[in-house]
Amino acid sequence: MRRLNKITVVGASLAGLRAVQTLRQEGFEGEVTLVGAETHVPYNRPPLSKSMLRGDEDITLPGAEDLGDQWLRGRKAVHLDARARTVTLDDGAELGHDGLVIASGARPRRLDGVRTLRTIDDALALRAELDSGHEHVLVIGGGFIGGEVASTARQLGRKVTLIDSAPYPMHAGLGEEAARWLASHHERNGVELITNVRVTAVDGDRVRLGDGRTVAADLVVGGMGVIPNTEWLDGSGLAVDDGVLCEPTLFATDSADIVAAGDVARWPHAHFGGEIVRIEHWSNANEQGAVAARNLLAGAENAQPFADVPNFATHVHGARIQTAGLPHLADAASIATGSPEEDRFAVAFTRDGVLVGAVAVNSPKDLIKLKRAITARERL
Numbered sequence: 001m002r003r004l005n006k007i008t009v010v011g012a013s014l015a016g017l018r019a020v021q022t023l024r025q026e027g028f029e030g031e032v033t034l035v036g037a038e039t040h041v042p043y044n045r046p047p048l049s050k051s052m053l054r055g056d057e058d059i060t061l062p063g064a065e066d067l068g069d070q071w072l073r074g075r076k077a078v079h080l081d082a083r084a085r086t087v088t089l090d091d092g093a094e095l096g097h098d099g100l101v102i103a104s105g106a107r108p109r110r111l112d113g114v115r116t117l118r119t120i121d122d123a124l125a126l127r128a129e130l131d132s133g134h135e136h137v138l139v140i141g142g143g144f145i146g147g148e149v150a151s152t153a154r155q156l157g158r159k160v161t162l163i164d165s166a167p168y169p170m171h172a173g174l175g176e177e178a179a180r181w182l183a184s185h186h187e188r189n190g191v192e193l194i195t196n197v198r199v200t201a202v203d204g205d206r207v208r209l210g211d212g213r214t215v216a217a218d219l220v221v222g223g224m225g226v227i228p229n230t231e232w233l234d235g236s237g238l239a240v241d242d243g244v245l246c247e248p249t250l251f252a253t254d255s256a257d258i259v260a261a262g263d264v265a266r267w268p269h270a271h272f273g274g275e276i277v278r279i280e281h282w283s284n285a286n287e288q289g290a291v292a293a294r295n296l297l298a299g300a301e302n303a304q305p306f307a308d309v310p311n312f313a314t315h316v317h318g319a320r321i322q323t324a325g326l327p328h329l330a331d332a333a334s335i336a337t338g339s340p341e342e343d344r345f346a347v348a349f350t351r352d353g354v355l356v357g358a359v360a361v362n363s364p365k366d367l368i369k370l371k372r373a374i375t376a377r378e379r380l
Contacts, residue, residue: 004099004297005030008087010077011103011229012036013045014061014282015262018289019101020070021063026297032070033095035087039074040120041065046282048123049148050315053130054155059120077104080236082258099257099296102233102244103289106226106263106280113202114222117145129219135159138207138217140199142169144314146223147182150191151316161192161215163199163207173323175333177347178359181340182316189317226280228264242266243278249303250292256300261288270307271375272326272356281312309375311367319343320362324371327357334380337366346370353379 007023009016012034020034036042042064052059072089079088080100087095108116115126130137130153137153139146142164153160166172168179169186186193198210207215228243239245239253243266250267252258260267262285266278287308295303311324327333330349336358338345346366349357355378358370373380 004028006097007032007099007101007296008095008097009034009101009103010087010232011101011105011262011264012038012042012071012073013103013105013262013285014042015105015285015289015292016101016103017042017061017064017067018286019103019261019293020067022290022293023297026294028297033097034067034071035075035077035089035095036071036073037076038119038121041067043120044282045118048120049117049145050152052120052123053127053149053152055127077232080233080238082237082255085257097257100259101289101292101296102252102258102260102264103262103285103292104229104232104264106228108222108226109224111140111199111202111222111224113204114140114220116222117149118226126221130156130158134218136161136216136218138163138215138220139223140207140220141223141225142166142182142186142193142195143173143223143225144170144312146221147186147316148314149221149223150186151189154190154317159192160190161194161217162186163194163197163209163215165196165198167196169193169195172328174321174359175327175330175347175349177333177335177340178321178345178361181343181345181361182321184340185317185319185343226263228266228278230264247300248274248305248307249295249300250288250306251295251300251303257296259292259296261285261292265292267306269326270305271309271377272329275326275329277310277326279310281310283312284308284310309371311371320364322360322364322367323358324367325349325355325357325374327359329356336370338363348380350380355380 043059076090168183171179244260246267268274327349336348344362346360360367
């Protein structure tokens with residue numbers, strides 16, 4: 001273990017929490033300071049767009065309540081001086097360190113007049129809006145947040161319109177076959193689907209589309225993707241491009257004492273030929289926070305590449321949709337099991353004949369098998 005005495009972790013969501021926990025589990029006895037912009041105890045984000053909107057507030061993360069005095073809540077990092085090894089906070093305080101974990105996450109893309117969903121406060125505000133009697137909810141963006149909000153709103157008996165700029169919701173992440181199925185699944189569950197068009201503005205209760213149409217709605221919710229929180233790194237000396245650029249080991253490029261993890265980290269994935277990726281899902285943050293902390297303690301010369309096969313899951317109108325690997329890298333795709341007509345199937349994605357991704361709908365066992373095959377670099 002490297003000789004470190006003082007480690008700062010910027011970002012108190014899942015990746016940051018896991019980093020702090022791992023530092024202690026690995027025997028680090030020095031000073032650890034966790035900086036978090038929110039005042040809430042670190043919590044689980046996936047339920048925010050599902051069960052929390054229905055009134056269930058169980059979003060606890062095990063171990064979050066044990067942070068104690070090492071956690072600075074309601075404080076934001078506004079500048080890093082990598083050479084001086086200091087982080088400046090929004091109240092002017094400076095934190096010195098000899099090791100830094102960047103886990104500052106991401107924030108939603110915004111459009112005037114549109115509610116977004118990223119934090120517990122966002123979820124509470126959206127729930128209050130849904131409880132206030134709005135009958136027609138319009139969701140912009142059919143990704144996993146938009147799809148889950150649309151699904152939850154339908155469960156609550158609301159009329160829902162979902163607008164997506166792609167031919168089908170989640171087209172880029174799921175591929176043609178599964179995305180086409182998802183579009184049909186939304187419609188069969190009462191969602192009005194408008195695709196291949198962008199929202200240009202929201203004027204009161206009217207949503208303006210790029211083709212000149214307008215759509216009326218009582219409540220507009222956006223799921224338009226996220227932007228990594230890297231502005232505080234301007235002038236720091238770190239390389240930043242749609243996230244903190246890292247080595248395969250999660251060390252920031254050209255740094256021996258800074259690692260990054262979670263939504264803000266962008267690194268060459270060794271399992272996929274060094275493809276540069278930034279992954280925004282729960283499992284990635286959970287695993288990266290731990291690996292980044294272990295690598296920081298081990299030192300850059302002894303660090304291990306982070307090459308876990310990514311995976312994520314979502315529930316939409318009662319269906320379980322899972323992915324593994326990086327389906328967008330594929331040059332071919334085929335149904336591996338089941339069929340879309342049965343609402344149970346799996347799709348295998350290959351590049352040059354080698355499995356690189358999988359999507360499963362209501363087929364968790366098939367997804368497990370395909371993920372193992374991706375990990376083994378099997379040919380199809």
